[in-house]
Amino acid sequence: MRAVGIVLAGGNSTKMKELSNKRAIAAMPVAGSYRSIDFTLSNMSNSHVQKVAVLTQYNAKSLNEHLSSSKWWDFGRKQGGLFVFTPTITYDNSWWYRGTADAIYQNLSFLKNSHEPYVIITSGDGVYKMDYNKVLEYHIQKKADITVVCKDLPAGEDASRFGILKMNEDHRIEEFEEKPMVAKSNTVSMGIYVIRRRQLIELIEKCALEGRHDFVKDILIRYKGLKRIYGFKTTGYWSNISTVESYYKTNMDFLKPEIRNFFFHQYPDIYSKVDDAPPAKYNVGSKVRNSLVSNGCIINGQVENSILFRKVFVGNNCVIKNSIILNDVYLGDNTHIENCIVESHDTIRANSYYSGDDGIKIVLEKNERYVL
Known part of the structure; x- marks a missing residue:
């Protein structure tokens, strides 16, 4: 050209x-x-x-x-x-x-x-x-x-x-x-x-x-x-x-x-830098509906109308609705996320509740995941 x-x-x-x-x-x-x-x-x-x-x-x-x-x-x-x-x-x-x-x-x-x-x-x-x-x-x-x-x-x-x-x-x-x-x-x-x-x-x-x-x-x-x-x-x-x-x-x-x-x-394609990671894993009891789940994710809870970027871990009994979870996020057990954007590399403690009732809520948590 x-x-x-x-x-x-x-x-x-x-x-x-x-x-x-x-x-x-x-x-x-x-x-x-x-x-x-x-x-x-x-x-x-x-x-x-x-x-x-x-x-x-x-x-x-x-x-x-x-x-x-x-x-x-x-x-x-x-x-x-x-x-x-x-x-x-x-x-x-x-x-x-x-x-x-x-x-x-x-x-x-x-x-x-x-x-x-x-x-x-x-x-x-x-x-x-x-x-x-x-x-x-x-x-x-x-x-x-x-x-x-x-x-x-x-x-x-x-x-x-x-x-x-x-x-x-x-x-x-x-x-x-x-x-x-x-x-x-x-x-x-x-x-x-x-x-x-x-x-x-x-x-x-x-x-x-x-x-x-x-x-x-x-x-x-x-x-x-x-x-x-x-x-x-x-x-x-x-x-x-x-x-x-x-x-x-x-x-x-x-x-x-x-x-x-x-x-x-549809041609032409959209290209991006490739990040090698295993396929997403859906464990027994997980439920995913109308969502995009990227490679490297491990799903144990419920995901609905959401987008999960690479290497997201969803704990047991978690509920994620209408949300965007960015790269490398750890969601502890019994966490509820709705109408939110969770920043990358966050660690959400177990039993947390976040909901964007008046708009889109941005969730920022920098807890040490290994002490949960």
Whole structure:
């Protein structure tokens, strides 16, 4: 493909509360065995984008470990590959990334040393499937300066946490407002952009000279009347996991057969780093209904409408309903978990009761499991 990829994965969201205390949003576990960034990287690989840069910053340890080998997404090539960039103190610069445009500016040598004519910029917190070739073809057909991939949200869904845009009959963007107080439209930006490489370098360098650091506010919104910026509307499944509620909903969507079939059984595939573990074990007396249970789990109790990530131990007489249990959690006997997200590596003492009666409850317990 005639494009390089840039994945913006360095941001943090306070709306994720305690879930983002120890990991980047792009490293959030999804659907039992995946990380959020797996969907973007798989889309890049499936679209034959051979050279991809991931820009990380906030709580990057877990994400960097996940990206330690490029072979899982088939980026281990002699030409191209997967590159992970973190903020680096140099003679000329000692700043952290001050925004998305600044993150690209601090790694501008990646673009200058590339030869592909186009750049695909994406975020690392979206769950979706997409062929970026179709977006690039549309971009070339429209003779656009920048193409923004967008989607109409269902009626009733809050659009104010996204970039809101309005297009004319030719799909040229006339209005673009980032996270408004009141959304005037239900058409939102998916955080996926296509732009010519040389033009991106020029715009990023101009932003840096003017002390501007945000790609959306300082390029998309600022230049919407000067540049030919078009919207590419898609109708497929897409979810952004920047809040606790959206993260919970996204995972619960995978309990629907049509969503599982779309991501797990329809070509192209979604890839992730493989963690070797034995198959899940269901002991005598266990009951599991409409749930995703990952490898390495041991089930002794009742699990219903829930997602269990790798290496979860469910004790005797436990009840888990409508909940997400992250990696390596130990649930002591007679524990009741309902409408909750249990943080990874937690040890829940026996006879505990947690229920999210007024919303989704995040459970954090760091007990020593060997003294139970």
